[in-house]
Amino acid sequence: MRGDVLVVHETEKPPESWAAAVLLTEHPDPSADAPPWQEEAIRLLRDRWAGPGRLVVFAGGRRGFPSAAPEHAEGWASDWRGTALAHSDVVICRSPGGGCPAGVAGWGAGHDSGRIVLRVPARPAAGERPEPGGPEVADAVTAALAHLGTGAERTGVQRQVPLPIWRTDSFQRWYGAQRAAGNTLLAARPVWSLRIGADRRLVFYWALHAVVHVTAEDRVKDNEVVISRPDIATAVLYVPGATIDDTEIVLVREFRTAASTPDGFVHELPGGSSMRTTDPRSLVACEVREETGLHLDPGRFRAHGSRQLTAPMSAHHAHLFSAEITPEELEVIRGLADVPQGVAAESERTWPEIATFRRIRTERLVDWATLGLIVQALTDRGHPLP
Incomplete structure (x- = not known):
């Protein structure tokens, strides 16, 4: 009708x-x-x-x-x-x-x-x-x-959220979490969005100035924006060493505009997101193949759950996986160190790297969130911290 x-x-x-x-x-x-x-x-x-x-x-x-x-x-x-x-x-x-x-x-x-x-x-x-x-x-x-x-269908303040943002999984996750916590959205003003695709219909990033009544504290919070994007799936690929510090881990080096590192690149775990609906395990296998050149069956990845990466900054989650790879597979990746990977059509260029956990820690190769992902995966696998 x-x-x-x-x-x-x-x-x-x-x-x-x-x-x-x-x-x-x-x-x-x-x-x-x-x-x-x-x-x-x-x-x-x-x-x-x-x-x-x-x-x-x-x-x-x-x-x-x-x-x-x-x-x-x-x-x-x-x-x-x-x-x-x-x-x-x-x-x-x-x-x-x-x-x-x-x-x-x-x-x-x-x-x-x-x-x-x-x-x-x-x-x-x-x-x-x-x-x-x-x-x-x-x-x-x-x-x-x-x-x-x-x-x-939207009612009341929900009408202030434009359809392209309302329809995103990232908005619905954030809004659902706030409602589940008993909080009430009082006002919503879109600040900006980054739309992608040939006709720019797909919202990738969005920022919303939200006014929220915090029920647990009985107060109104009105001085922050919510930023979000599609969730990512990311993987810790590793070859165990004699100790956790000797464990070799696969990273990718990639230029990201927001990087404020000494070399201007980010050093991160292979992973990414998709605008298409797909399960995180299949997504992470696809991202590993695209960014490192290594083909792994999705069944080899062990799931470690999902969490926000930087909760005060962005509402999106990372779905963490790990896979123990063989020394031979590690050598395949090492042989591709000088061969750019990634999806060129999406302006993605990644360079596979291999580093021990000791080097990752002491040379501050990765950001705090990535370090936490690595620690979670390795300790879940039974590797004690140094």
Whole structure:
């Protein structure tokens, strides 16, 4: 069953829940009344919306479309357009040249926040009246509906989380953990997101300024952002030595932009993430093959559980595995030390390295989180600490 389409105009308060929301706006000067192109967009959205939940359309003016109750909620009276932007999943903006720059009031908040921004050019011929709709509007509506899909039901403050972020496993893990702890999300403002893929639909990193009521302490925490990304699967590949310090461990050297190390590279365990749904054991076997050149059957990896890597900084988890490899397999990796590995199409270039645990400790080769991963894996295997 198709859900309804509800148009919310200025001075009107939107409903408390919906599956998707679209903002129709203009640059540089929004019209006092809904312009013809918005009427056409609304008609197309009504005709084409196929999701089972409600689609809300924020539009300018006070034309006589069926709309929400006229009373105001906090923010809607003082800054209707800004609040509508903060509650939208997709923004369709029409302007001369099709540009809606960050300088537009409130626009910077939506430009890289995880919301989908679609630009509709308005270029009427000299002396001619612009068409009410035209192919550009129809194309924008088609693209908007493709991004929205069937939407996702959200209520209250959840409406402030754009669909591209809401749909990520990383957001749902964080939000689920907070709710399980008895905490309440009071406000959510997307700060930025890093989207990848040919059409930039996939959210890789996201940052959310969250206001949370901490139930255990009965206080509100409002001065931090939540950052997250897809979980990673990582592996400690090792050949046991006479002592844990003599154990040889496989690392990969890779340039990562955030590195602040003496050589400008990070030295880390082989591992990574995927935007596709896959089990961590299969993922870690794939990552080991890509980053070290060594092919191991997934059944050889022992699981050590998952934890956050840097809990004050990022909500994502690392799924830790280990595999004891043979001296012959270690030599295969050693022979690839000067051969770049990784996925070149994703700008990934890794160089396999081998180091003893003693060298890793004393030469400070890895960061604290990686050192902890290695210690966990080796001690779980029965190797006593030095």
